[in-house]
Amino acid sequence: MASPISVSSKAGVMNRKELLRLLLNQSQFNGFEFSLWFQSNIRPVWPGTEQALTLLASEGRYYTLLFSHDFARAFWRSGSRISFSVPGTTYHRVNSHGQVLEVTRKPFTRRSNRPDVWKYHLRQMAEYEDPIDYLCRFLPEEDQAKVLAAEPHQQAAGA
Numbered sequence: 001m002a003s004p005i006s007v008s009s010k011a012g013v014m015n016r017k018e019l020l021r022l023l024l025n026q027s028q029f030n031g032f033e034f035s036l037w038f039q040s041n042i043r044p045v046w047p048g049t050e051q052a053l054t055l056l057a058s059e060g061r062y063y064t065l066l067f068s069h070d071f072a073r074a075f076w077r078s079g080s081r082i083s084f085s086v087p088g089t090t091y092h093r094v095n096s097h098g099q100v101l102e103v104t105r106k107p108f109t110r111r112s113n114r115p116d117v118w119k120y121h122l123r124q125m126a127e128y129e130d131p132i133d134y135l136c137r138f139l140p141e142e143d144q145a146k147v148l149a150a151e152p153h154q155q156a157a158g159a
Contacts, residue, residue, distance in 0.1 A: 017057040032074030
């Protein structure tokens, strides 16, 4: 599986609207009704997909979509087996002798098929610095490849 994706590293090549489109495609594939959600949560008049994505991408409104329970249920389809990467981390803990130890965990792949997996991921996403970055880890590999392909172009443009 691909490594975690940093939205800030691709900001010039793959903008927020394009990333939202990839995330929305995944949730719509699993049954999410974007137009109905938009009409009940943002505006009663459906402007079309492009205008709706433009509106959500501006002014930080995309958080409304990303943290929506309907979107989360569809994105992390209940009961379906998913795989995702957990980044490595280092933390401190106290052992039974009162000594402070530094624990380093390597990155690993986790698999899940819990019926309420979307609740877990909403909590994890809320703790993440950028929710889009968190969600991109769960995209199909071909979509992750599109996002990662944008990264070298951004680095070359900055060099």
